[in-house]
Amino acid sequence: MKTHHLIEALSRFQSSLYQKDFLLTWEKSHDDLMVILEVAAILKAMREKNISPKVFDSGLAVSNFRDNSTRTRFSFASAANMLGLAVQDLDEEKSQISHGETVRETASMISFLSDFIGIRDDMYLGEGNKYMCEVAAALDEGFAEGVLPVRPGVINLQCDMDHPTQSMADLMHLKQQFGSLEALRGKKIVMSWAYSPSYGKPLSVPQGIIALMSRFGMHIELAYPEGYGLIPDITELSEKQAQKSGGSFTISHSMADAMKDADIVYPKSWAPYHIMEQRTQMLMNGDKAGLKELEQQCLSNNARFKDWEYNAAKMKLTKNQDALYMHCLPADISGVSCKEGEVNADVFERYRIRTYMEAGYKPYIIAAMMFAQRFENPAGMLNQLIERNRNRVIC
Amino acid sequence: MKTHHLIEALSRFQSSLYQKDFLLTWEKSHDDLMVILEVAAILKAMREKNISPKVFDSGLAVSNFRDNSTRTRFSFASAANMLGLAVQDLDEEKSQISHGETVRETASMISFLSDFIGIRDDMYLGEGNKYMCEVAAALDEGFAEGVLPVRPGVINLQCDMDHPTQSMADLMHLKQQFGSLEALRGKKIVMSWAYSPSYGKPLSVPQGIIALMSRFGMHIELAYPEGYGLIPDITELSEKQAQKSGGSFTISHSMADAMKDADIVYPKSWAPYHIMEQRTQMLMNGDKAGLKELEQQCLSNNARFKDWEYNAAKMKLTKNQDALYMHCLPADISGVSCKEGEVNADVFERYRIRTYMEAGYKPYIIAAMMFAQRFENPAGMLNQLIERNRNRVIC
Amino acid sequence: MKTHHLIEALSRFQSSLYQKDFLLTWEKSHDDLMVILEVAAILKAMREKNISPKVFDSGLAVSNFRDNSTRTRFSFASAANMLGLAVQDLDEEKSQISHGETVRETASMISFLSDFIGIRDDMYLGEGNKYMCEVAAALDEGFAEGVLPVRPGVINLQCDMDHPTQSMADLMHLKQQFGSLEALRGKKIVMSWAYSPSYGKPLSVPQGIIALMSRFGMHIELAYPEGYGLIPDITELSEKQAQKSGGSFTISHSMADAMKDADIVYPKSWAPYHIMEQRTQMLMNGDKAGLKELEQQCLSNNARFKDWEYNAAKMKLTKNQDALYMHCLPADISGVSCKEGEVNADVFERYRIRTYMEAGYKPYIIAAMMFAQRFENPAGMLNQLIERNRNRVIC
Secondary structure (H helix, E strand, C coil), X not given: XXXXXHHHHHHCCCCCCCCCCECCHHHCCHHHHHXXXXXXXXXXXXXXXXXXXXCECCCEEEEEECCCCCXXXXXXHHHHHHHCCEEEECCCCCCCCCCCHHHHHXXXXXXXXXXXXXXXXXXXXXXXXXXXXXXXXXHHHHHHCCCCCCCCEEEEEEECCCCHHHHHHHHHHHXXXXXXXXXXXXXXXXXXXXXXXXXXXXXXXXXXXXXXXXXXXXXXXXXXXXXXXXXHHHHHHHHHXXXXXXXXXEEECCHHHHHCCCCEEEEECCCCHHHHHHHHHHHHCCCHHHHHHHHHHHHHHHHCCCXXXXXXXXXXXXXXXXXXXXXXXCCCEECCCECCCCECHHHHHHHHHHHHHXXXXXXXXXXXXXXXXXXXXXXXXXXXXXXXXXECECC | CHHHHHHHHHHCCCCCCCCCCECCHHHCCHHHHHHHHHHHHHHHHHHHCCECCCCECCCEEEEEECCCCCHHHHHHHHHHHHHCCEEEECCCCCCCCCCCHHHHHHHHHXXXXXXXXXXXXXXXXXXXHHHHHHHHHHHHHHHHCCCCCCCCEEEEEEECCCCHHHHHHHHHHHHHHHCCCHHHCCCEEEEEECCCCCCCCCCHXXXXXXXXXXXXXXXXXXXXXXXXXXXXXXXXXXXXXXXXXXXXXXXXXXXXXHHCCCCEEEEECCCCHHHHHHHHHHHHCCCHHHHHHHHHHHHHHHHCCCCCCECHHHHHHCHHHXXXXXXXXXXXXXXXXXXXXXXXXXXXXXXXXXXXXHHHCHHHHHHHHHHHHHCCCHHHHHHHHHHHCCECECC | CHHHHHHHHHHCCCCCCCCCCECCHHHCCHHHHHHHHHHHHHHHHHHHCCECCCCECCCEEEEEECCCCCHHHHHHHHHHHHHCCEEEECCCCCCCCXXXXXXXXHHHHCCCCEEEEEEEECCCXXXXXXXXXXXXXXXXXXXXXXXXXXCCEEEEEEECCCCHHHHHHHHHXXXXXXXXXXXXXXXXEEEEECCCCCCCCCCHHHHHHHHHHCCCCCEEEEECCCCCCCCHHHHHHHHHHHHHCCCEEXXXXXXXXXXXXXXXXXEECCCCHHHHHHHHHHHHHCCHHHHHHHHHHHHHHHHCCXXXXXXXXXXXXXXXXXXXXXXXXCCCEECCCECCCCECHHHHHHHHHHHHHHHHCHHHHHHHHHHHHHCCCHHHHHHHXXXXXXXXXXX
């Protein structure tokens, strides 16, 4: 049985995810990442075989979206539902920065009977991960003091630094597309900035991609117009990891140059790091005039780089003129969702279904994060579920 | 056992609903409609006997309300819940018209682990059904390409053309009130426009009523002030169906005349077809001034027909002075919810409880639509559930 | 086994809660309150032992929040989920006063397959309880007329008069902190007004506290600046109850005086009764200018009582300088959530974890209210669940 082989593969890895939050991929060991990928694959296979992975009879999964989301919201809801949890949204005022007592108290108040808290907080550089850590500390205290009967797991649904449910889904997609993680060794992946007529897109996707993909022996090329750098610490970390894993890490400032011989391309817009830093400061100071001006500045600066569109000409430079195109969606498609954007419409159309598949791994990745947080021996528990053989849909 | 008799009745009909969306009643065969009615009746009987019809261990039912709703929202939630699905709302900006890539992509993104998508999109003539068909096509593609593990069923929760969950609930109510569908043959039903101090009410209810009720040998009388016609294609279709089923179809322009000898009356306001067409055009062109003017025009035109109120005098004209009054609710009740409205307060009060009962069929109709979409042999599956005999509430 | 002892204790009380709404604690007998406390304690113990109390296979619990809420919303969701119900929010326009046909109709429309309706309506004096009673009457009618297959239970999640899920959670906390209800006899509890820089806080918490705690032989001291009285009927009721139960009831107008030798203190801001009455009238008349002026008046009046802060000096006056501090949260903490507020930061910090525990009883209290409404013999049913021994989380 296919699922049994998958469980065998899983049992070769040592999970240290039990009772731990999933905030940043670089805080996790190689084995941890493998466990997530394998559990996700098993859950997906079980779904296809109509075997229910329901492990909770009841319980809540809290979603706290401090920024808009459709696909991650549905992925989180699907993951929670798959395991037997009901989703309860925490409706805070959107986009506010709050810390201290309010965070500490709210974290407890929503957690008395909750098993997981998924948080998106990606608007302010220096704030998202910090907020999640505060929530986590509050939950630690609440559990230690006997306020909470279980310690709910925190799952990062996108912060200012990382977007682990996205990057892990992307990795699962790459594994599937290339046949194995081994097959990724020596492949060239280009994480490239791309033009978009919008402003202030988070840095967490490109950062998440370079920080994760650099661990698998790939040649990472990070391309962006000068001034559009990412958080320096994460760039450095990625470089070190790439070297250690037998790959390489290069930064370039020409999209076309970067695309040469690429096996995988990920063209996506983001805001420059230093702009996002200024923006956070202005937001904290309530400097509306400054923000307005910064936006104008930023948009007109972006407009200088409209040629950073991934199109047929650039595609032709890639390996076999057919590098795997990836995107976290929605993409800014030229002539479709905007006049000029990140990607040419024909090129996007060629890879469109594969971007949907890429997105389709996310619910399983999130469910796997929940599963590994809750069960010390995921392989054993999955075996138990397969033996239980409960149908998801009656038949 | 009563449910066994109901299942026997059900098994006489040949369902072609398996794996099909439910968008318009006139796309469905007579047997299909019978299957929905019978399954709904069985689910209702099971509820009364505390037998659970839960067929899904987990799974999502997506609700996409592009217009406000309370009762249909609750009916959809109840139906999904009854069968074991969790509802996940898709929060799009309300009332926007969107097509193409956005629709196609979103349809996939919300469907990775979804079993049904219920859509209300009734604001713009020419748009609602079109939107639902685009979603359906995207789901077809997603399923064919292996993006989606199952093809979620689409259920029309009201579009610009039809409101099938309403009209089918209404039909179920009529069947219960008159004892059988056979008993409806030769009965006169009046679908009448009625005055309301509001503007832009959808045409889907009157259209849904005439297009469905004309299939059961009834004499349909459609009454409205000149200029308040429905979509011509649907009026024509209803006329043909009425003739074919052994009934008749008449249009009149006097509420009082229409009510004579009526067995059933359905007085309800709607906006004129040609106004709704202009409105859609203006909305698409962003013509705010035009819209403002159109609203004024429309309201003052409505005001000429304040005598189109269903009241005691008109009730006296009906069969035994006691035609069954129907409404999809909420009704504009004169002196209660507005100064002058669709129906006199005393008349409404006389039939109030029956309008509640009418509404009470909707959750079961929606659940039946889901059930028939998902199971090839609904009778067999219902038998299995009755044999399983799981209690909804422990006892 | 501990749960067996709890069930034994429970079975000593005669519940009259079956099929009854829970609107005001003073409408309930002593035994009724004991049943809620005992069922809540058993449900909590079951959670700790990973035994599922799921009694519903499916069904809806409707939440109708006519005022904002985070903690009660989560408590209600947790309670519903624990018992197997899905929460469906009723999104009415916030803060509107509506009665009559709209209420009657909506109550039925949301209840076809609902088991409970939780309502928060605390904004307008004279309106909240009235609204809940109207909903209850509509449900009675709907059930009697056969519109509703079951009579959903109504649970008051805070009205203008009482906040029973809060006060009962508070009582459960006191029972736990002092070891038993018996141990509360002769204890002094101070329900004190406290300064807050905000305006229009409901009276339901202090009213709920004095009306409930006065039934257990405690010495109640109600302290507030002159002019900040509560609804007179509830104050009188509390006084009578206190005398009858062997305690006492005093009103004072000095926070410091009140705190002397207190065992328990509950310092919390509220708006004066007569102001809330004026406010309701102005809201009903749409008197915006009047409301604006009233707010100013009220805030400046509040500002005269900034010394009504619970701080170290006042704490020192209490029994052993360590009275149990209680709050329904969030508290206005001086220097933390506002410049000057209800409580000093150091004092709050000392009791902070205990206020979290206090809040943590609420989900179980609400679940107990649901449980006792639905099962005639709660002890028997709980025994059955413990024997069933279904795990909440697989293990």
